[in-house]
Amino acid sequence: MENAVEVSNLVTYYGDRQILKGVSLSIPAGMTTVIVGRSGCGKTTLLKHLIGLIRPTSGTILIHDTDITAEGDQSQLEQYRKKMGVLFQGAALLNSMTLAENVALPLKEHTKLKAPVIDIIVRMKLDLVGLSGFGDFYPAQLSGGMKKRAGIARAMAMDPKILYFDEPSAGLDPVTAAGLDELILRLHRVFKMTVIVVTHELPSIFAIADYVVMLDNGEVVFVGNLDDFKKSEKPIVKAFLERRPEEVSYSPDNYFKIITGT
């Protein structure tokens, strides 16, 4: 099985704080992989590494065997960016532009297509995500779910080989969230690209995942397919699946130290 992404020994700091502590994992090509874990465990940080937004302190990331963390030559990273799409947590549409202009943006910047051709592609992409007829709307005029759909249309503009999603259902009602899961499944089925989704919503995971990566506190605690994930005996996985709260254990000594601040 071919791997789309190979991460080895990724270490990242924000200031003095270590966020990713030596993450190594492979993500298979052509599947839907979910990256799960509790809030603040470093999922978004890992995603930002995978799309080349931030550089790791150490470690490497291979995307289809090209190293995107290499210093110096930026052209490989530039090439990669034209072949991937990202849906950010808040959709991140440019608020000063209409939906159609947003979707057209990567096409205008990276291709020499004529305006009428771009218009047709834009309409196709908006139709794909169920937003036909909304091209002239501004992001501020749309609901959260529609913004995310528009974000997906923009991410799909260049027909990406890898599509990334950061918490697609965050902040949405369950029905809209399910609709988005449905859309992700359909896109994957039709276009057969590699899909990588960051999420912590159990229903989403069960609906869309082929493959699961679980992070905890900046470390990988599980990698494998969905069935193995569901059957895993690891306490940390079981706690996540059963929605059990973390056990907080304070020894009296520790507690004394905390309240006296020593």
Added chain:
Amino acid sequence: MPQIVESALGALGRKTLSFLKDLHKVSVLINEVFYWTIVSPLKGRPPRVRAAVSEMVKTGYDSVLVVVVIAFFVGAILAFQSAYQLKKFGALLYIANLVGVAITRELGPIITAIIVAGRSGSAFAAEIGSMRAQEEIDALTSMGINPVRFLVVPKLIALMLMQPALTTFFDIVGMLGGFVLSITLLGINPAAYVNQTIIALQVNDLVTGLVKAWAFGVIITITGAYQGLQVNAGAEEVGRRTTASVVMSIFLVIGFDLFFTALFYYFT
């Protein structure tokens, strides 16, 4: 006592380090702006002309009224203040010299820069800052679109042209303000005033003023963009950075002005 000294030195050291870090970030930004404004067009990748035009409308055209009104008042005030001194010597006609030279060499460029820093520099910081906070800048980068080329360069081109243009407006209307006040309230002969202005003004004065204005435009754009790009999260930080951009622009404009003025004084 040693403890106080130690912590004071520690604070000084940390301040110095963070200042050096900021300086590094600013120079990286300047470098990138320079690349996308000058080097990359030479390599056949032109800047976004239409975006630059729309920025020119926002920063230039929309500022004309406020610049013109302030210029007229400043010219009139200047004439009044000069008259207060000059009438003691019976040399009222020299108001024309004072108004003309003070406005074209100094007040025109600097007051226009302060107006533009407050109007457009702050808008740059707020726009880019809120785009940072909402991951729009990250989205641009992830699409392979360089945010400096996309956002900062059109603003820079706009201000490099509009700052001298607005300053020219200021110069003309400011002198008009002085003229109108002088021939009405002060009763100076109009023809004599105009004549005196023409004698007093030198091309040199106008040119140095416009060169300064151009540089102020660059300072205001880079400062606004820098402060906006420093935003990490949250509307609160956008507000703070916007304020900081205005304060920092005005400070830098006046600092550079002193430098330029000294330079022109010794070398012309």
